[in-house]
Amino acid sequence: MLIKRKDFFVHYKNGGNLITRSNNQDYENCKKIIFIILGKNWESKDPLKLSADSEINVLALVCEIKQVIDQGLEIIVIFSTGHTAGPENISEAKAMKKFFDEKCKQNLEKVTILLEEDSLDTLGNAKEVKNRFSSQIDDADKIILITVSYHMKRSKSIFESILRRKICPVNADGIVEDSKLQIPIEDRLFICHRKETFDFICIEPIKEYILRSIRVFDRQGKFIAWLAKKVRS
Numbered sequence: 001m002l003i004k005r006k007d008f009f010v011h012y013k014n015g016g017n018l019i020t021r022s023n024n025q026d027y028e029n030c031k032k033i034i035f036i037i038l039g040k041n042w043e044s045k046d047p048l049k050l051s052a053d054s055e056i057n058v059l060a061l062v063c064e065i066k067q068v069i070d071q072g073l074e075i076i077v078i079f080s081t082g083h084t085a086g087p088e089n090i091s092e093a094k095a096m097k098k099f100f101d102e103k104c105k106q107n108l109e110k111v112t113i114l115l116e117e118d119s120l121d122t123l124g125n126a127k128e129v130k131n132r133f134s135s136q137i138d139d140a141d142k143i144i145l146i147t148v149s150y151h152m153k154r155s156k157s158i159f160e161s162i163l164r165r166k167i168c169p170v171n172a173d174g175i176v177e178d179s180k181l182q183i184p185i186e187d188r189l190f191i192c193h194r195k196e197t198f199d200f201i202c203i204e205p206i207k208e209y210i211l212r213s214i215r216v217f218d219r220q221g222k223f224i225a226w227l228a229k230k231v232r233s
Contacts, residue, residue, distance in 0.1 A: 030141040032074040034133075037061050038125055038147040038155060039081025039092030041232070048085055050095050052194045053148045053172075053204075058096050059191065060146050060172035062104045063181050069106050076136055080116040080125045084232040091117035103187075121228035122155050122211075123221035126162035137163055146170045150205045154212050173200075 027033065040053035061077065068075060079100075081092035090098075093115040100113075114136075119128045130137065137143065143163065147155050149171035159167050175181055176191050183191075194200055214224060 027068060027071055027073060027142070030073060032076070032140050033068065033142045033144060034076045034078060034136060034140045035061055035064060035144045035146060036078045036080060036125075036129060036159070037096060038122070038145070038151070039079070039084070039096060040148060040151065041092070042085055045085045045089070048089055048095070050092070050099060052190070053151075053200075054092060054096055055099060056148060056191055056194060057146050057172045058099045058103060059183075059187050060170055060175050061100060063175050063183065064144065064146070064170060065104060065106055065108075065111065066182075069110065073110075075111045076114065076133075076140070077111060078114045078116060078129060078133060080119060080129055082116075082118045082120055082124075082128075084120055091115070093117045120232050121221070121224055122151075122158050123162075124225060124228070125155075126159045129159075130162050137165065140165075142168055144168045144170055146172050148172050148200075148204075149174060150200070150208050154208055154215070 037057050039050075040057065041051045042054075043049045043051045065075070065077075077100075079093040079096045081096075083089060083091045085092075094117065097113060097115060114133060116125070116128045116132055119125045143159075143165055145152075145156060145159055145167045152169050152171050156167050156169050159165075173191055173195055175183060176188055176195075211224065215221070218224060
């Protein structure tokens with residue numbers, strides 16, 4: 001099948017399946033669900049500003065919360081990623097929580113928000129979430145992982161391996177493909193613009209391919225953890 005250059009990377013990074021978001025989750029018979037939102041670094045560190053992809057992950061969470069807030073579920077949100085701008089600055093998890101507070105207009109009385117602020121890479125995300133929140137993970141009926149599409153394949157594989165649970169993926173940038181979601185026009189334009197950038201279409205998928213290839217030989221993630229510590233802390 002002939003596909004456009006842009007779609008090639010979407011096709012490749014999702015294991016040959018052109019998907020946007022594994023959403024429209026079925027919450028029937030669920031009492032407790034967990035959303036795990038991954039950080040994707042900073043746009044700038046001086047001044048400190050979250051990357052577009054981290055903000056897109058949060059916008060996707062806002063959409064998901066709107067869908068489930070009135071279903072009588074126990075909802076736990078875990079923002080995960082540590083002090084990647086240095087120990088003197090706030091964590092990505094806390095910055096995402098702050099952005100979420102700005103964007104989410106729902107009543108959050110039924111939502112428990114937790115922060116994981118020690119991890120520096122995706123494997124670290126999964127390990128720290130398991131170590132810190134194992135009781136919540138074990139009791140959850142469904143675990144939903146939110147990250148951008150190019151990052152999802154590796155993230156889902158790692159989290160399922162570490163948590164030993166089935167993970168329900170939500171490709172954050174795919175929310176613009178769902179016409180049923182009422183996304184503010186400025187957020188929709190922001191996401192669409194990001195998806196058209198060379199970095200999103202080419203650079204980040206290539207980096208993910210390299211990281212997945214390294215993981216074949218570095219199953220414990222020691223090299224990637226060392227690299228993340230050198231680059232991101």
